[in-house]
Amino acid sequence: MIKVCKFGGTSMADGISVRRVADIVNADPARRFLVVSAPGKRFGQDTKVTDLLYETYEELQVTGKLGAAFTKVCDRFRSLVSELGISFDIGALLHDTEREIYGEPTKDFIASRGEYLAGVVTAELLGAEFINARETVKFTADGKLDPVTYELLSVALQGKKRAVVSGFYGADASGKVKTFSRGGSDITGAVVARAAGADLYENWTDVSGFLACDPRIVDSPAQISALSYQELRELSYMGANVLHSESIFPVREANIPIRIKNTFRPEDEGTDILPVSKYKFGGKTVTGIAGKKNFTVIFMEKSLMNSEIGFTYRVLSVLTKHGISFEHLPSGIDTMSFVIDSEELKGGVLEQLCEEIKELVAPDRMRVHKDIALIAVVGHGMSRNVGTSARLFQAIASAGVNVRMIDQGSSELNIIVGVDNENYERTVSAVYREFFGFKI
Ligand code: ADP
Ligand code: ASP
Ligand code: MG
Numbered sequence: 001m002i003k004v005c006k007f008g009g010t011s012m013a014d015g016i017s018v019r020r021v022a023d024i025v026n027a028d029p030a031r032r033f034l035v036v037s038a039p040g041k042r043f044g045q046d047t048k049v050t051d052l053l054y055e056t057y058e059e060l061q062v063t064g065k066l067g068a069a070f071t072k073v074c075d076r077f078r079s080l081v082s083e084l085g086i087s088f089d090i091g092a093l094l095h096d097t098e099r100e101i102y103g104e105p106t107k108d109f110i111a112s113r114g115e116y117l118a119g120v121v122t123a124e125l126l127g128a129e130f131i132n133a134r135e136t137v138k139f140t141a142d143g144k145l146d147p148v149t150y151e152l153l154s155v156a157l158q159g160k161k162r163a164v165v166s167g168f169y170g171a172d173a174s175g176k177v178k179t180f181s182r183g184g185s186d187i188t189g190a191v192v193a194r195a196a197g198a199d200l201y202e203n204w205t206d207v208s209g210f211l212a213c214d215p216r217i218v219d220s221p222a223q224i225s226a227l228s229y230q231e232l233r234e235l236s237y238m239g240a241n242v243l244h245s246e247s248i249f250p251v252r253e254a255n256i257p258i259r260i261k262n263t264f265r266p267e268d269e270g271t272d273i274l275p276v277s278k279y280k281f282g283g284k285t286v287t288g289i290a291g292k293k294n295f296t297v298i299f300m301e302k303s304l305m306n307s308e309i310g311f312t313y314r315v316l317s318v319l320t321k322h323g324i325s326f327e328h329l330p331s332g333i334d335t336m337s338f339v340i341d342s343e344e345l346k347g348g349v350l351e352q353l354c355e356e357i358k359e360l361v362a363p364d365r366m367r368v369h370k371d372i373a374l375i376a377v378v379g380h381g382m383s384r385n386v387g388t389s390a391r392l393f394q395a396i397a398s399a400g401v402n403v404r405m406i407d408q409g410s411s412e413l414n415i416i417v418g419v420d421n422e423n424y425e426r427t428v429s430a431v432y433r434e435f436f437g438f439k440i
Helices: 015-025 047-064 068-084 090-103 108-125 148-157 185-196 229-237 250-253 311-321 348-361 386-396 421-436
Strands: 003-007 031-036 129-131 163-166 170-172 177-179 198-206 226-228 257-260 271-274 288-301 335-342 363-379 407-408 414-419
Touching: 003 015, 003 185, 015 031, 015 068, 015 108, 031 090, 031 185, 047 068, 068 108, 068 348, 090 108, 108 129, 108 163, 108 170, 129 148, 148 163, 148 185, 163 185, 163 257, 185 198, 185 250, 226 229, 226 407, 229 250, 229 271, 229 288, 229 363, 250 386, 288 421, 311 335, 311 348, 335 407, 335 414, 348 363, 363 407, 363 421, 386 421, 414 421
Parallel strands: 003 031, 003 198, 031 163, 129 163, 198 257, 226 271
Antiparallel strands: 170 177, 257 271, 288 335, 288 363, 363 414, 407 414
């Protein structure tokens, strides 16, 4: 039995939590391979080491020198080692790191140092081998994970009783350090699990599992005991950021289950994420709710749009020309909407896009809704239970919220509704109350 355990920033925040990490790992001999994140926040107003490292990069850009932010990073690691009470020369390692930053002063290299230092210190604490992701996690020239990673990692892990791999980064085709997107240590954990042929990928964090909705919106939401890979993908992509939305791909191919566990309450059961074949449908309608703010919806209407060959193609060509991707494309017989992350439309891009679309396809009507929040209601049970959409829209209407857009995924696994940003929290609470009862 092999378990790969990923410990997130909250689990690595200080000496007390890293000791817990060691206790968890020592409690089960199957927990042979660890992936660690950079230390996260120790308290509400604290700054994550990764954020301090991005600040370090900015300071270096402006002054040409490492400044106050890097000093804070060094202080975090000095305190961590002293709280752990291990005899390890952290000063020398920080000194080398400083030198290496001047040698490779890129944003990704600097950002990766939190995971690197955390990995070295954890390996030291556990008496385990440290495996540097730079040597083993590789990206192709177009930024995708290079499959050679699996070979390199499995060779590196072979025969090791215990090893610690640094999360979040790897090396690009030219050998330079490249990071995944934020929260990417979850992906490293999944990649290591696959390379190790693990029986289970344990993802240790600061909540006792996947919750039915964001705990920052609804107080103590219901805990989900199991969900399928597809449900996880939908929920995490739509904002349930307890797990990176791309972390299912490596484990799904190998049918390795993921278990989300709480470092601070290891006795709690957690949430299992399983292939749909092993998923027990418990009769529930909705598995979870997630959402994100700040989208723009471009709506267009044209009589006989559906019979006009190449209409969609021409609109898409405008987006492609501007290098813009869209999130959703709900359409009717004579209508079509593009839902786009508002970040992509800044600096006059939206206006230019609308102008070009008008010129190319001459819609009868065109409207733009800005500041839209998307809310995804997800669950395999939705297609089995009659009347789910009626309940959903009734709940939203009763909360006095106007629905700006609806998109039912073709997988019948989700319904996405768009509402004004200002109604986001209210809508999530109302939908939660409808499907999960009154625990608000
Ligand atoms: P880590 O540092 O362990 O990677 P993250 O901060 O990335 O942890 O993810 C855990 C956090 O995700 C939780 O503290 C919680 O606030 C947030 N979160 C958002 N949506 C959900 C959800 N549906 N279920 C559980 N946690 C959620
Ligand atoms: N430390 C990185 C971040 O803050 C990666 C991670 O925590 O997964 O995004
Ligand atoms: Mg995370």
